[in-house]
Amino acid sequence: MASEREVRVRLRRAGQEHLLRFWAELAPGPRAALLAELAPLEPEALREHCRRAAAACALPPGPSPDLAARLRPLPPERVGSVGRSDPETRRCWEEEGFRQIALNKVAVLLLAGGQGTRLGVAYPKGMYRVGLPSGKTLYQLQAERIRRVEQLAGERRGTRCTVPWYIMTSEFTLGPTAEFFKEHDFFHLDPANVVMFEQRMLPAVTFDGKAILERKDKVAMAPDGNGGLYCALADHQILEDMERRGVEFVHVYCVDNILVRLADPAFIGFCVLRGADCGAKVVEKAYPEEPVGVVCQVDGVPQVVEYSEISPETARLRASDGGLLYNAGNICNHFFTRGFLQMVTRKCEPLLKPHVAVKKVPYVDEEGNLVKPLKPNGIKMEKFVFDVFQFAKNFVAFEVLREEEFSPLKNADPASRDSPCTARQALLAQHYRWALQAGARFLDTHGAWLPQPPSPPLHGDPPAICEISPLVSYSGEGLEVYLQGQQFQSPLILDEDQAKPCTEDEAGETSWPGLFPWCCCSRVQCLC
Template identity: 35%
Template structure:
């Protein structure tokens, strides 16, 4: 309690003596998760001030040595990277099927090996139990239970608009929100996953967002790209559709000569619309971030503690929100009509500048083959369940046609992840006719 009182958070204990023993324990458990209250409050206040106006920086493309493109690369290079990735390997059902298939491909390429991909799934505290029960009910989607490890994402307190006070949603509970995808690094430490990586002799990590319906889980080509070039950290990108598309971009910060991700709002209109001097049909800054990364375990060993202990690497990003909470003046619970507080997030890619440029890679991939996120309900025009399904079916249908299958215009064929990982092993469809809704 003393640490919070020194941090100006006396209001958290205004009703403590009137709480039941269980309520007191709940509040204490929440507060014990906050390591240094005074430092946290100070950091949040600074982050709020910083968010009001950051200094200008200049940005450029990543150098040629750090990048490649599956769209423009030779088949020889792509096949070599894929094989290297298979050697290194020696949305639940869809993603599990892809893991099973990539294990099969690795076994075919290296018959003496026993490839076993480990799947680490970060859940929120409230959804952990339900997620595990679902996996058990579905018999782990064909995977062995010891291949799957669940671990929890962390939370951060919600604050008043000026950052000086932690908000409460009841007399016995503070307001919290998920700490963002940047919370992955602290979650790895808390779950002692590095020990697990060592025990299972894991050297390479492929991290992706679960909402991407086209994600290539444990992608051998991406792993091979990073391993062959000896990158410690690499990322996938899709080509920006046009200058107006509002997406984060993977770029080079010119002053520091370090890689970073910038938001659409951080670059000038002229730079946003600038064509590539080498090919005017492309934008100069076009590498759209899809939060799909490779890490060497060696990098995580070296940097996790530093990343998670410094705002330099994982700063708080501030979002003003309407947060149902106890009014700090009246003590009454309110549902505000205007923003009354801030939620904090950390972004996974904010650690990029800590990596030397020669150890960082960016692989451009085809959007239609690798990126279709589920972010909205079906009332939205894009990135909803219907568009995800459409893109998934379009890709499978494309593979069937490329292998000589006959599919009528407007019809779609579903290709299971157990049948093909990236369009391979579909020679048997040649000359066969398919109708809308067929499954392979």
């Protein structure tokens, strides 16, 4: 380990010697911890990081004045759509996706390094329970979707297959995530196929370019954004691991989307059949000012333009069909070939420009007192995973239905959007629709039929509680055998050990043992 003198000299070269100002007050243990944190920071890189953070923060916010003239929607031939495609086309995409999964050529990669500050929890978001009847966490839902898509692909192709799960964590989330998976027996996945790795951390910086001390013995560090993926892939030889496993296609997604379809066969198949090296799932923007990035072209190059960079006038522009001209909302759900990721990590990563995130960063003042600021006081520099779109030779976008595939968890209740409440409602509304499409009917407490889903789809609480395990159905398939022609009262909880065909008892009544875990009865009858 570097000595105090060596570290002090390096910090002086970086203009950050203040990070050792409480050195004389520290005990041997905290001194060693601080040196261990500071030693890897290269002086030139640290100086440049702090300079760039302060300079970027000083730039005026808002849209670039010439952006509108450089902006264009993606060409139609580069966009596929679930909602606007015929059933045969969708079947072809799915079939190709399942074929690639069955050949063990598909992996999923989870971006899970964030701290969940807005959600207000001190543990990784994937461990969060939004209040589903089953009590399942985001991690469990995602693990079960992997198991189900493996099963579906294997059944179609008559083989056994594996979808490896790579999980990018950070200093904050690696330990708790690893422990959580061990406690839950990796949700019955093979631990050898769950690969966790850590992204880099960067110091938070004051507006005048000084790294922030969080405590007397600790620098305020933050993950380098989901675009830190590319350095992390190289740091931990993840692409080499993929190559050993025969993985050719990687589905990258963000932890907080409760509706995410891991290794989605339709998305994988669409991208493969189009010969894409890079792809993005998008949803149609709900309204012009919706705060989501837009997948489009700038100077003919694909990229995501943040909503804050687009003027209100440009955001409100309409296409010839009456829809928004820039309507492809980014949902952090991407396809990459392994070859493309190898090219990015070897050649293009240094070209990515960090983005400024102004945050409230706790710090110690000159007297060593801990201060929790009431307004933003620091800068965290982040790279974005989608900033590599510009390097793609064949970029495509894949439009999916928001109500089926996108409901993020970002804010604490009682926020009106992107909260535990809205995420729970989205999943239960989806499962209610699936049950009705499979031929189930629901009755209220008086025995009257509850309504079919309206058009547009349900918002808020569905008429009845219905939760269907991913182990039973990945995207609504195969439910007829359990639900067709049956009538239920809320709640209906259909999990793997309960998903068995109805049987008739001695009295001729149809029943499902254990279907309703909240009921005090050991056996609950279908109301047919």
